[in-house]
Amino acid sequence: MPFPEDLSEKANRSLARLGVQVRCSTMVKHVNEEGLTIESEAGTDSIAAKTVIWAGGITASPLGRILAGRTNAETGQGGRVRVKPDLTIPNYPDIYVVGDLASATDEKGKPLPGLAQVAMQGGQYAATAILRKGKGRRELPPFHYFDKGSLAVIGRAAAVANVFGAQLSRFLAWMVWAFIHLLYLVTFQSRVLVFIQWAIQDLTFSRGARLITGGASTDFNFTKEPSEVGAAREIKPAPVHVPR
Numbered sequence: 167m168p169f170p171e172d173l174s175e176k177a178n179r180s181l182a183r184l185g186v187q188v189r190c191s192t193m194v195k196h197v198n199e200e201g202l203t204i205e206s207e208a209g210t211d212s213i214a215a216k217t218v219i220w221a222g223g224i225t226a227s228p229l230g231r232i233l234a235g236r237t238n239a240e241t242g243q244g245g246r247v248r249v250k251p252d253l254t255i256p257n258y259p260d261i262y263v264v265g266d267l268a269s270a271t272d273e274k275g276k277p278l279p280g281l282a283q284v285a286m287q288g289g290q291y292a293a294t295a296i297l298r299k300g301k302g303r304r305e306l307p308p309f310h311y312f313d314k315g316s317l318a319v320i321g322r323a324a325a326v327a328n329v330f331g332a333q334l335s336r337f338l339a340w341m342v343w344a345f346i347h348l349l350y351l352v353t354f355q356s357r358v359l360v361f362i363q364w365a366i367q368d369l370t371f372s373r374g375a376r377l378i379t380g381g382a383s384t385d386f387n388f389t390k391e392p393s394e395v396g397a398a399r400e401i402k403p404a405p406v407h408v409p410r
């Protein structure tokens with residue numbers, strides 16, 4: 167997630183306080199049961215580990231490639247379908263692709279990030295456009311993404327926030343993060359329930375249950391193309407809402 171440099175540095179310091187070592191500009195090349203091999207400008211290095219948790223990775227649903235194949239659309243990074251400024255597939259004005267499945271750009275040609283805000287605003291835009299078409303009304307102007315800012319939670323009472331021009335860190339940013347997340351939950355009932363759950367966790371320092379189930383291969387080679395390594399590069403954790 168893009169953050170100004172000084173906020174990134176503050177986030178780095180908060181992580182260091184938790185004992186986390188951050189390595190930027192470093193690619194994971196190989197993971198096996200002994201640990202992982204990493205590569206950076208400084209060269210190749212290895213980290214011995216019995217447990218490796220892969221916590222990111224944005225690969226679009228295979229549906230993207232199917233859709234692109236049937237409509238001759240181009241795909242971008244991670245199999246995202248390249249869309250026009252109105253979020254439709256070229257030559258298919260009735261097919262809208264939004265969110266993580268879409269490779270869309272802003273007015274300056276900069277790719278839109280794979281974030282929930284982009285998906286939500288894109289969904290709203292497509293729904294409005296479809297309703298207008300149904301009523302025979304004038305088409306909407308191209309999709310414009312309104313960047314409300316970025317938030318990242320780091321731990322208990324630690325976060326960074328870059329919202330509406332204000333750059334916040336630590337407890338204040340964490341309060342903003344918690345407030346905004348509660349605000350975006352769909353019903354009043356779920357807001358109250360999550361608030362109570364968070365309060366109990368924070369007051370009792372309790373941990374929620376985290377289950378990692380199922381077996382997986384223990385040898386992933388990231389220097390090969392996705393098709394060569396099969397499922398290894400296809401893993402995309404579902405963005406489940408787990409309050410801290």
Ligand SMILES: Cc1cc2nc3c(=O)[nH]c(=O)nc-3n(C[C@H](O)[C@H](O)[C@H](O)COP(=O)(O)OP(=O)(O)OC[C@H]3O[C@@H](n4cnc5c(N)ncnc54)[C@H](O)[C@@H]3O)c2cc1C
Pocket residue numbers: 221222223224227228229264265266267280281282283285402403404405
């Ligand atoms: C680990 C991680 C952390 C993230 N953290 C943040 C964050 O802090 N802030 C932020 O803004 N964004 C974050 N994101 C990104 C955010 O989750 C996505 O941008 C957002 O969920 C995209 O919404 P979407 O509706 O396009 O896709 P999704 O939320 O992925 O929804 C697509 C749905 O379609 C379903 N689907 C797929 N294929 C088919 C099919 N063939 N038929 C039927 N259904 C299908 C999938 O199961 C899924 O439920 C994170 C993502 C990840 C992976």
